[in-house]
Amino acid sequence: AEDFTRKGADSCLKCHDEESDFPVLSIFKTKHASQVDPESPFASAQCESCHGAGKDHERSQKKGKDDKPMLTFGKTSNIPASQQNKVCLGCHQNHGRTGWTGSVHEEEDVACASCHQVHVERDRVFNAQAQQQVCFGCHATTRAESHRASAHPLRFGQMSCSDCHNPHDSNNDSLLNRSNINDTCYTCHAEKRGPFLWEHAPVAEDCTICHNPHGSNHQAMLKQRPPLLCQQCHSPSGHPSTAYTSENASGNFQSRFVLGRSCSNCHSQVHGSNHPSGATISR
Amino acid sequence: SANDTDFSKWKCKLCPDYSGWTGDVAFGLGFVSEDDLRFADFRGQDEQGLYLAIDGRAHYQDADGYYFNLNSHNLGLDSRQLEINGGHQGKYEYRFGWSEISKYRGYGSQTPFLGAGTDNLTLPTDWVPAVSTDQMTQLGGLLLNTSLKTHRKILDAGVTWKFAQNWEYRFDYQKQKKNGTRPFAAGLFFNNASQFPVPVDFTTDQIDMVLSWLGKRSQVRIGLIGSWFDNANNSVTWQNPFTSGANTQTLRAALEPDNKYYQLSVSGAFALSPKVKLSGSASIGEMSQDDQFIPYSINPLFSDAQLPRTSLDAQVDTSTFNLSGKLSARLNRKLTFTARVKFDERDNKTPVDLYTPVTTDLVPSAGRLNRPYSYDKEKYSADLRFRAHRVVKLSTGVKFENLDRTLQAVEESEETTLWGEIKLNPNAQVQGRIKFEDSKRDISDYLQPDDGGSVDHPLLRKFNQADRDRERLQVEINIYPIEALGINLSFFHARDDYEESQIGLQKSDEESYTIDLSYAVGTKINLYAFLTEDDIDAELVNATGVNAIPWNAITKDSITTAGLGLSTNLNKKVSLGLDFVSSNSKGDISVQTDQNEAPFSPLRTNLKNARIHFDYQVNDHWGYKLYTEYEKYYSKDWAIDGVGVDGIGSVLTLGTQSPNYSAWIFRLQANYRF
Numbered sequence: 020a021e022d023f024t025r026k027g028a029d030s031c032l033k034c035h036d037e038e039s040d041f042p043v044l045s046i047f048k049t050k051h052a053s054q055v056d057p058e059s060p061f062a063s064a065q066c067e068s069c070h071g072a073g074k075d076h077e078r079s080q081k082k083g084k085d086d087k088p089m090l091t092f093g094k095t096s097n098i099p100a101s102q103q104n105k106v107c108l109g110c111h112q113n114h115g116r117t118g119w120t121g122s123v124h125e126e127e128d129v130a131c132a133s134c135h136q137v138h139v140e141r142d143r144v145f146n147a148q149a150q151q152q153v154c155f156g157c158h159a160t161t162r163a164e165s166h167r168a169s170a171h172p173l174r175f176g177q178m179s180c181s182d183c184h185n186p187h188d189s190n191n192d193s194l195l196n197r198s199n200i201n202d203t204c205y206t207c208h209a210e211k212r213g214p215f216l217w218e219h220a221p222v223a224e225d226c227t228i229c230h231n232p233h234g235s236n237h238q239a240m241l242k243q244r245p246p247l248l249c250q251q252c253h254s255p256s257g258h259p260s261t262a263y264t265s266e267n268a269s270g271n272f273q274s275r276f277v278l279g280r281s282c283s284n285c286h287s288q289v290h291g292s293n294h295p296s297g298a299t300i301s302r
Numbered sequence: 303s304a305n306d307t308d309f310s311k312w313k314c315k316l317c318p319d320y321s322g323w324t325g326d327v328a329f330g331l332g333f334v335s336e337d338d339l340r341f342a343d344f345r346g347q348d349e350q351g352l353y354l355a356i357d358g359r360a361h362y363q364d365a366d367g368y369y370f371n372l373n374s375h376n377l378g379l380d381s382r383q384l385e386i387n388g389g390h391q392g393k394y395e396y397r398f399g400w401s402e403i404s405k406y407r408g409y410g411s412q413t414p415f416l417g418a419g420t421d422n423l424t425l426p427t428d429w430v431p432a433v434s435t436d437q438m439t440q441l442g443g444l445l446l447n448t449s450l451k452t453h454r455k456i457l458d459a460g461v462t463w464k465f466a467q468n469w470e471y472r473f474d475y476q477k478q479k480k481n482g483t484r485p486f487a488a489g490l491f492f493n494n495a496s497q498f499p500v501p502v503d504f505t506t507d508q509i510d511m512v513l514s515w516l517g518k519r520s521q522v523r524i525g526l527i528g529s530w531f532d533n534a535n536n537s538v539t540w541q542n543p544f545t546s547g548a549n550t551q552t553l554r555a556a557l558e559p560d561n562k563y564y565q566l567s568v569s570g571a572f573a574l575s576p577k578v579k580l581s582g583s584a585s586i587g588e589m590s591q592d593d594q595f596i597p598y599s600i601n602p603l604f605s606d607a608q609l610p611r612t613s614l615d616a617q618v619d620t621s622t623f624n625l626s627g628k629l630s631a632r633l634n635r636k637l638t639f640t641a642r643v644k645f646d647e648r649d650n651k652t653p654v655d656l657y658t659p660v661t662t663d664l665v666p667s668a669g670r671l672n673r674p675y676s677y678d679k680e681k682y683s684a685d686l687r688f689r690a691h692r693v694v695k696l697s698t699g700v701k702f703e704n705l706d707r708t709l710q711a712v713e714e715s716e717e718t719t720l721w722g723e724i725k726l727n728p729n730a731q732v733q734g735r736i737k738f739e740d741s742k743r744d745i746s747d748y749l750q751p752d753d754g755g756s757v758d759h760p761l762l763r764k765f766n767q768a769d770r771d772r773e774r775l776q777v778e779i780n781i782y783p784i785e786a787l788g789i790n791l792s793f794f795h796a797r798d799d800y801e802e803s804q805i806g807l808q809k810s811d812e813e814s815y816t817i818d819l820s821y822a823v824g825t826k827i828n829l830y831a832f833l834t835e836d837d838i839d840a841e842l843v844n845a846t847g848v849n850a851i852p853w854n855a856i857t858k859d860s861i862t863t864a865g866l867g868l869s870t871n872l873n874k875k876v877s878l879g880l881d882f883v884s885s886n887s888k889g890d891i892s893v894q895t896d897q898n899e900a901p902f903s904p905l906r907t908n909l910k911n912a913r914i915h916f917d918y919q920v921n922d923h924w925g926y927k928l929y930t931e932y933e934k935y936y937s938k939d940w941a942i943d944g945v946g947v948d949g950i951g952s953v954l955t956l957g958t959q960s961p962n963y964s965a966w967i968f969r970l971q972a973n974y975r976f
Contacts, residue, residue, distance in 0.1 A: 213618075215559070223648070224707075236889055256757050302554070
């Protein structure tokens with residue numbers, strides 16, 4: 020049996036108001052405070068739906084003691100993440116969160132409230148720029164990558180991490196929104212989906228063989244610079260893989276295989292070609 | 303007790319009533335100091351001068367559960383966003399979104415071609431072809447500035463309907479339109495090539511439907527995705543600016559064909575018992591493409607060449623099955639076991655035919671079979687996590703991946719990964735984590751595919767199909783010496799070795815160091831600073847032929863990213879934010895032959911960005927918002943800098959240069975709050 024306070028939120032709000040260390044009243048601007056939605060915490064035990072029954076806490080506070088703490092949330096809480104999350108998942112283990120169990124974030128003891136804010140009008144993760152700061156709090160290398168010369172427009176707030184990743188679901192690799200990497204990329208780059216008459220094998224298999232989607236100091240988020248990028252996999256007879264040195268970047272020995280678009284001065288169709296004569300991805 | 307408590311008697315008298323409309327409308331003017339295209343990239347501010355600065359936010363809620371939210375950003379710019387949602391809580395929700403993003407490429411591009419943005423590029427009537435760009439005497443006088451810009455517009459609309467207890471239906475529709483031009487290049491055999499802008503006129507319609515059911519011990523979702531891509535241009539023709547025969551004065555290339563994609567998926571989770579939980583997903587999909595082929599060549603000599611079919615009738619079936627099972631051994635509350643299985647298949651059913659390509663509209667080649675690539679991936683993994691002590695958590699796991707490919711050099715590869723992790727949490731002030739991962743990939747025989755195309759060096763091993771040893775190390779230390787101060791240190795190292803590859807990628811190394819500081823001054827001011835150093839190295843060996851002496855290339859990319867800032871709400875009237883970030887990269891490349899070759903001059907990019915925002919609330923309704931941003935960018939790239947349109951004798955380029963700029967934005971808005 021659980022022992023609730025005598026008056027619910029009216030008991031809590033006597034102490035916990037906007038002037039306290041953790042201002043709480045903005046929750047009444049959110050869905051959690053709805054009293055008409057039967058799934059909302061305020062339709063039943065109000066604050067205690069999430070923070071646990073508070074009779075003992077109320078009594079100890081009245082006695083001037085602080086020995087009966089409520090269930091608190093977030094990174095700084097001393098309640099284990101799994102225990103915190105059990106409360107949230109009591110209502111939210113649905114939709115995109117069916118794969119939470121066994122997910123990397125669950126196994127790394129990430130609490131829901133480490134990322135989400137409940138007592139604010141708009142949770143920061145719903146703002147593209149604020150969301151990435153939450154993610155970068157742990158994924159520091161990705162933050163650095165997002166500022167590289169060629170990167171998706173996260174730093175402009177035009178994209179957010181959740182455009183590609185679902186932080187709640189483990190079922191796909193790298194917590195991707197779609198079944199695999201290429202399906203995720205095709206969401207915005209459908210022109211590269213094909214299928215083409217002449218496929219470029221690594222393109223059809225995995226975009227990240229050539230690209231780093233988080234950012235690169237090379238153009239088009241390429242991991243390496245052409246012609247070396249291409250020469251990692253190509254050394255064909257009739258079109259030999261020549262050593263293009265710094266001599267070929269200028270002066271009398273300058274080379275079209277090095278300057279301009281390098282290999283793609285001719286082989287532009289690296290993502291595949293539907294031209295009947297496009298076998299060498301140059302049409 | 304819970305059973306005795308009648309929550310309806312809790313009056314919530316102290317609960318504030320926020321029913322009604324609230325929101326902000328910020329309007330004013332902004333100023334951009336430069337008309338630099340790189341600065342405008344994604345920002346959508348490509349012209350120097352004034353622009354309208356309009357942002358808005360509105361929120362409505364009432365006691366009956368109806369709500370409405372509107373958020374908008376940069377409505378006065380080419381890159382803008384609007385997002386709306388509303389509904390009746392617990393019953394239904396509707397959503398609407400509109401966003402536009404501008405993307406710029408090729409800074410300082412020029413071209414003599416007329417018709418940029420169309421699928422037919424011609425040269426001025428007085429154009430005189432030449433064998434080399436330096437002999438194109440009229441070129442300088444005929445060059446036109448060309449802006450390689452694409453503009454993406456995205457419309458989102460959707461509804462969610464909770465039509466019964468535990469049941470929910472969600473439907474989302476998205477239309478993306480992308481218009482503009484992008485750079486392209488193609489040539490005439492080995493003789494010459496041209497760069498020119500090709501049209502982008504893409505439309506993608508997408509629907510995403512989900513029916514979900516939520517039970518106490520299980521959840522199930524059934525989803526359907528449909529995506530239709532349409533390209534208004536199936537090819538581009540261009541006039542050959544170089545001297546050529548009468549039949550190759552106009553050339554043609556294909557552009558991306560229309561395509562379709564459908565995917566049906568089922569996902570769910572089930573708690574077999576309090577100790578054992580299962581979750582998984584399964585999906586089947588189909589990609590198809592059946593655009594009408596263009597002829598083998600625009601060259602009239604080949605106008606009668608018969609294609610084996612008029613369109614590809616391409617079809618790729620995809621299927622993905624994920625299953626994750628977690629067993630929590632609660633007998634001692636210390637042990638957790640997780641197992642995962644994944645199957646991912648790409649079954650390419652595109653018909654195979656013998657084509658006789660006309661290479662670059664000039665050279666008829668021997669018959670060649672198209673190669674519809676398929677793969678079949680299987681992944682199995684198991685993790686064991688053990689809380690050995692109050693302060694120590696030990697984890698270990700094994701992963702096994704099997705990848706079967708068709709029509710490629712390697713039919714089968716297997717990779718086994720072992721990993722271990724130690725987490726230490728001695729007290730609230732210190733946390734540490736170290737994780738080590740070791741992988742070994744073995745391949746079956748490496749065989750040259752026989753598709754009628756050219757044959758690679760027999761010792762070449764494409765790195766994604768080669769034997770590989772991989773090591774990864776992650777170390778993280780979080781220290782909180784006082785409650786207000788956080789110090790996070792992290793180190794990441796990844797190393798790939800391809801020791802069995804005599805020709806091809808030999809190894810790649812990546813190291814990343816980060817220090818991250820945060821400090822809270824009271825409850826009003828937050829400070830942060832970070833520094834990340836990334837080093838990415840690779841070594842490649844290749845050769846011009848079987849009997850040639852191999853050459854090698856060593857690349858080293860070093861990127862330093864640093865940032866600092868503060869945010870403060872000094873009081874209810876004043877808030878201030880300062881952010882600065884710097885990202886500098888240096889790319890060193892050294893290609894060595896049997897001669898003593900000098901390294902390439904370093905590639906460089908250098909970004910510095912500073913932003914300040916200052917908000918002042920005058921009274922309950924009116925306030926001011928001041929925002930200023932300064933950005934300086936410097937880059938250096940020997941592949942394009944100083945090359946110019948005619949810098950390569952056999953390639954007529956777009957003359958693109960590395961972007962360099964310094965620019966700032968100033969914005970002042972009045973803000974009305976209601």
